[in-house]
Amino acid sequence: MAGEPREAVGSEELAVWRMLQRAQVRITRALEADLLVEHDLALASYDVLTQLSESPDRRLRMNDLADRVFLSRSGLTRLVDRLQREGLVGREACPSDARGLFAVLTDDGAVRLAEATPTYLRGVRAQFPDILDTDELRRCAAMLNALSPERTP
Numbered sequence: 001m002a003g004e005p006r007e008a009v010g011s012e013e014l015a016v017w018r019m020l021q022r023a024q025v026r027i028t029r030a031l032e033a034d035l036l037v038e039h040d041l042a043l044a045s046y047d048v049l050t051q052l053s054e055s056p057d058r059r060l061r062m063n064d065l066a067d068r069v070f071l072s073r074s075g076l077t078r079l080v081d082r083l084q085r086e087g088l089v090g091r092e093a094c095p096s097d098a099r100g101l102f103a104v105l106t107d108d109g110a111v112r113l114a115e116a117t118p119t120y121l122r123g124v125r126a127q128f129p130d131i132l133d134t135d136e137l138r139r140c141a142a143m144l145n146a147l148s149p150e151r152t153p
Helices: 011-039 043-053 062-068 073-085 107-127 134-147
Strands: 059-061 089-094 097-105
Touching: 011 043, 011 107, 043 059, 043 062, 043 073, 043 089, 043 097, 043 107, 059 062, 062 073, 062 097, 073 089, 097 107
Parallel strands: none
Antiparallel strands: 059 097, 089 097
C-alpha cells in the first residue's frame, strides 16, 4: 500500500533516488557556475535575494528566511553577513521582539538581483524545461508534488 514504510529499499527504487539526487546536483552546479561567472553571485545568495524581493517590504525575519532557503540558522547568519558586507542586504531590529532580526533587501541588492535574474532563468530553461516536453514536465510536477509535504490539489 502506498505510504506504508517498507523494511528495505529495492535496487530499482535506490537507482531512481540516486538519479534524482544527481539531477538536482547537476542542475544546481550549472546554475551556480553561471551566476558566479557572470555576476559573482553564489546560488544561495541569489536565493536569499529572491526570497527577500518577493516578501512584503523586501524583508523577512531571519528564522523565516532560513526556512525558505533551506539553510541552518548559523549558515544563513554567515551568508547574510557576507551579503551585508557587499551592501546587498541589511539587518533591522524587530520592533515586536527585541531578540528578532529582519534581513532586508537593499536597493543595491535589488539591482544585483535584477541583473542576475536573466542569467538564472536562462540556466533554469537550459537545464530543465528545454530538456523535457510539456507532457514530461506535467508528469514530473505531479511526481514532485506527491513527494512534497505541502501537496497542492
